Amino acid sequence: xxxxxxxxxxxxxxxxLPAAVLAxxxxxxxxxxxxxxxxxSLALLCGISVGGSxxxxxxxxxxxxxxxxxxxVYGDALMIDGTSLFFTLVFASVxxxxxxxxxDYLRDQDYCAEFYALVLFAATGMSLMAAANSLATAFVALxxxxxPSYALVAFLxxxxxxxxxxxxxxxxxxxxxxxxxxxxxxxxAATGAMTFSAIAEAMVGAGDVAGVLGLGVVMIAxxxxxxxxxxxxxxxxxxxxxxxxxxxxxxxxSASKAAGFALAFRIFxxxxxxxxxxxxxxxxxxxxxxxxxGTMTLGNFAAATQENIKRMxxxxxxxxxxxxxxxxxxxxxxxxxxxxxxxxxxxxxxxGFMNTGAFLFVAMAEHWGVGRTLEDYNGLxxxxxxxxxxxxxxxxxxxxxxxxxxxxxxxxxxxxxVESGFxxxxxxxxxxxxxxxxxxxxxxxxxxFEEATVPLEIGRRPVGLYVSVLAAxxxxxxxxxxxxxVVETAQTVAxxxx
Amino acid sequence: xxxxxxxxxLLSAALFCIGVAGVLTRRNALLFLMSIELMLxxxxxxxxxxxxxxxxxxxxxxxLFVIALAAxxxxxxIGIILVLYRNFDGVDVTEATTMRW
Amino acid sequence: MNQWxxxxxxxxxxVGIPLGMMAASSMLRPTVPEQGKSAIYESGEVPTGTARVxxxxxxYMVALLFVIFDVETVLIFPWTVIYRPALxxxxxxxxxxxPMLVFIGILVVGLVWAWRNGAVEWVASPRALKEKTEx
Numbered sequence: 007x008x009x010x011x012x013x014x015x016x017x018x019x020x021x022x023l024p025a026a027v028l029a030x031x032x033x034x035x036x037x038x039x040x041x042x043x044x045x046x047s048l049a050l051l052c053g054i055s056v057g058g059s060x061x062x063x064x065x066x067x068x069x070x071x072x073x074x075x076x077x078x079v080y081g082d083a084l085m086i087d088g089t090s091l092f093f094t095l096v097f098a099s100v101x102x103x104x105x106x107x108x109x110d111y112l113r114d115q116d117y118c119a120e121f122y123a124l125v126l127f128a129a130t131g132m133s134l135m136a137a138a139n140s141l142a143t144a145f146v147a148l149x150x151x152x153x154p155s156y157a158l159v160a161f162l163x164x165x166x167x168x169x170x171x172x173x174x175x176x177x178x179x180x181x182x183x184x185x186x187x188x189x190x191x192x193x194x195a196a197t198g199a200m201t202f203s204a205i206a207e208a209m210v211g212a213g214d215v216a217g218v219l220g221l222g223v224v225m226i227a228x229x230x231x232x233x234x235x236x237x238x239x240x241x242x243x244x245x246x247x248x249x250x251x252x253x254x255x256x257x258x259x260s261a262s263k264a265a266g267f268a269l270a271f272r273i274f275x276x277x278x279x280x281x282x283x284x285x286x287x288x289x290x291x292x293x294x295x296x297x298x299x300g301t302m303t304l305g306n307f308a309a310a311t312q313e314n315i316k317r318m319x320x321x322x323x324x325x326x327x328x329x330x331x332x333x334x335x336x337x338x339x340x341x342x343x344x345x346x347x348x349x350x351x352x353x354x355x356x357x358g359f360m361n362t363g364a365f366l367f368v369a370m371a372e373h374w375g376v377g378r379t380l381e382d383y384n385g386l387x388x389x390x391x392x393x394x395x396x397x398x399x400x401x402x403x404x405x406x407x408x409x410x411x412x413x414x415x416x417x418x419x420x421x422x423x424v425e426s427g428f429x430x431x432x433x434x435x436x437x438x439x440x441x442x443x444x445x446x447x448x449x450x451x452x453x454x455f456e457e458a459t460v461p462l463e464i465g466r467r468p469v470g471l472y473v474s475v476l477a478a479x480x481x482x483x484x485x486x487x488x489x490x491x492v493v494e495t496a497q498t499v500a501x502x503x504x
Numbered sequence: 505x506x507x508x509x510x511x512x513x514l515l516s517a518a519l520f521c522i523g524v525a526g527v528l529t530r531r532n533a534l535l536f537l538m539s540i541e542l543m544l545x546x547x548x549x550x551x552x553x554x555x556x557x558x559x560x561x562x563x564x565x566x567x568l569f570v571i572a573l574a575a576x577x578x579x580x581x582i583g584i585i586l587v588l589y590r591n592f593d594g595v596d597v598t599e600a601t602t603m604r605w
Numbered sequence: 606m607n608q609w610x611x612x613x614x615x616x617x618x619x620v621g622i623p624l625g626m627m628a629a630s631s632m633l634r635p636t637v638p639e640q641g642k643s644a645i646y647e648s649g650e651v652p653t654g655t656a657r658v659x660x661x662x663x664x665y666m667v668a669l670l671f672v673i674f675d676v677e678t679v680l681i682f683p684w685t686v687i688y689r690p691a692l693x694x695x696x697x698x699x700x701x702x703x704p705m706l707v708f709i710g711i712l713v714v715g716l717v718w719a720w721r722n723g724a725v726e727w728v729a730s731p732r733a734l735k736e737k738t739e740x
Contacts, residue, residue: 033711033714036714036715036718037714037718039718039721039722040714040717040718040721040722041721043721043722043723142562142565142566142569145566145569145570145573146569146573149573149576149577153576153577153580156580156581156584157580157583157584160583160584160587163587163590164590164591165591166591166592166600166602167602169584169587169588169591169592169600170588170591170592170600170601170602172584172587173533173584173585173588173597173600174600176580176581176584177533177536177597180536180537180540180577180581181527181540181543183577184523184540184543184544184547185543187543187544187547187570188516188520188543188546188547188550190547190566191516191546191547191548191550191551191554191563192550194550194551194554194562194563194566195509195513195550195554195557198554198557198558198560199562200562200563200566218513561683561686565683568679568680568682568683569680571676571679572676572677572679572680575672575673575675575676575677576673576676578672579669579672579673582665582669583669586662586665
């Protein structure tokens with residue numbers, strides 16, 4: 007305990023700077039709102055939160071480019087390394103996109119400062135989740151992400167859909183966090199440790215309590231599956247994404263999901279190494295194989311039957327959680343683990359851009375008063391060609407068609423799975439991708455080839471939404487030439503985890 | 505004679521199961537919150553006992569964190585339940601069904 | 606045969622004594638039913654109704670703020686446990702004090718924000734104002 011105090015240095019290790027910038031930006035927004043609660047300038051608030059998230063992005067990027075060495079900080083409670091910085095890149099870019107897009111969304115709303123502050127607090131929590139090196143910090147960071155998210159989903163206080171979505175998200179989330187805490191308590195009971203390295207060491211002597219440990223591990227898997235929106239805890243996702251304000255849906259389905267994966271990679275690779283856990287009978291790889299196949303299949307089949315665009319995107323995001331889960335499901339003792347885990351991280355990176363972009367396009371359509379079903383999108387390309395081109399890019403990229411970013415990330419992911427000897431996971435993924443092409447192309451067909459039933463009047467062009475949708479599309483396209491470095495970085499930092 | 509560890513595990517598992525049963529059967533959102541609280545406190549029993557069992561204070565400290573976060577969660581939850589009451593005239597969680605499941 | 610028998614015996618005695626006293630007094634005392642005895646005791650006041658009424662929503666606001674800030678203070682406990690031993694070990698005062706000051710500072714930012722946004726201001730409801738003017 008005293009050792010811990012000695013190691014605690016006030017001030018921030020430079021690897022923590024991105025998270026600190028996000029947190030300080032949120033506090034600054036609170037400060038501005040405190041000075042003048044009634045008349046906040048929306049442009050100022052938006053500018054500050056975009057600036058803060060871009061600064062965090064730049065810091066994380068430059069640290070990552072400089073080849074940051076893994077440093078444990080605060081008595082091993084946090085671990086700043088390539089993985090945490092890589093995920094911070096994802097979170098900061100999604101936060102920046104969502105902040106820009108919310109400018110138009112918040113024009114007629116009160117509580118703009120609170121909205122931005124909550125988004126930034128959630129982003130802080132996410133970047134801490136990616137850096138967690140102890141079950142205690144993992145739980146606290148997860149709650150720091152979850153609590154603002156509940157409030158954001160229920161942000162439209164007088165809208166029944168938003169409130170209902172917030173309620174369901176909260177109920178499932180509270181249940182999942184209780185399960186996670188109980189799982190942590192069982193792991194602590196079996197090992198007497200909280201930090202990942204200490205748990206891994208204590209597992210050697212924990213053979214006779216493998217039952218308690220195994221139950222704890224399964225419960226922890228359940229808790230993080232909620233954040234990923236993977237199968238046993240996925241059913242909040244369609245409700246929450248449909249009811250929530252569309253920028254928030256984009257934020258949750260990209261950044262929050264990636265944070266869940268970051269945490270899962272950290273916990274399972276760090277605390278319960280495959281080569282030790284599986285011989286003990288604590289076979290979490292099998293759990294994730296079942297989850298991956300179930301999540302992919304259920305997400306894609308459910309998405310194919312949806313008429314409502316937001317619900318379709320929600321189920322598609324469940325399906326993508328299934329693809330990313332391959333990163334954990336294809337691990338084996340001594341296999342090329344870094345490759346498959348890194349491929350999964352790269353997929354989440356690309357996914358952050360294309361999925362946020364797709365939700366922001368929906369936000370734009372909502373802004374114009376277009377309905378929510380597929381039919382309402384008929385002929386939208388005639389009135390809004392630029393945005394429709396961007397949406398087409400997102401859809402094809404999500405489906406995994408060449409030459410878009412989504413194709414490369416999926417290709418590398420499936421290739422790495424085959425390389426690790428899990429060809430059947432790759433096969434299930436490929437079949438599901440083919441199915442997903444069906445429902446994504448329906449959106450494209452509605453946009454470009456169908457005739458509009460009602461002539462559409464578009465009032466003004468929302469600047470913030472346009473900027474963010476185009477930025478996301480540009481991000482998806484820029485990742486084509488840049489994809490090599492991204493995958494290499496991801497696989498290098500992932501290999502460092504083992 | 506010390507009480508063996510398995511008794512504590514049984515106690516906490518029983519508390520946790522009562523909480524789960526409450527979550528699954530209750531329709532009142534406030535009772536749901538109380539059941540969640542019960543589940544969190546079941547974990548706290550484990551933390552406090554095994555902290556003493558292993559002879560480090562990590563578990564006890566973490567149980568304080570769990571208590572604090574449970575309070576924060578309840579605060580958010582009650583806020584959501586308040587807007588639920590205003591929009592749906594009640595706190596029955598099964599009544600909010602404008603979207604299909 | 607173990608100590609649990611003692612625990613059980615204690616339980617039996619603990620339940621038995623009050624039950625026995627109640628039984629003894631009900632056998633000894635005369636029974637004179639009266640309205641004043643069966644009424645709910647309200648600190649000597651005349652009871653005005655049931656306790657199942659809807660409270661003003663602002664009680665909840667204050668209660669929520671209280672719950673959050675009250676419970677956050679438990680996080681100071683572990684810090685106080687190590688404070689003195691660490692100081693004696695020669696950890697600089699700033700190193701020990703700064704994290705807690707930052708923590709409390711963040712709480713203060715939240716409290717000031719809530720205050721400025723009127724979370725602790727008591728707004729009299731229209732109904733309460735009406736009742737006041739009528740009486």
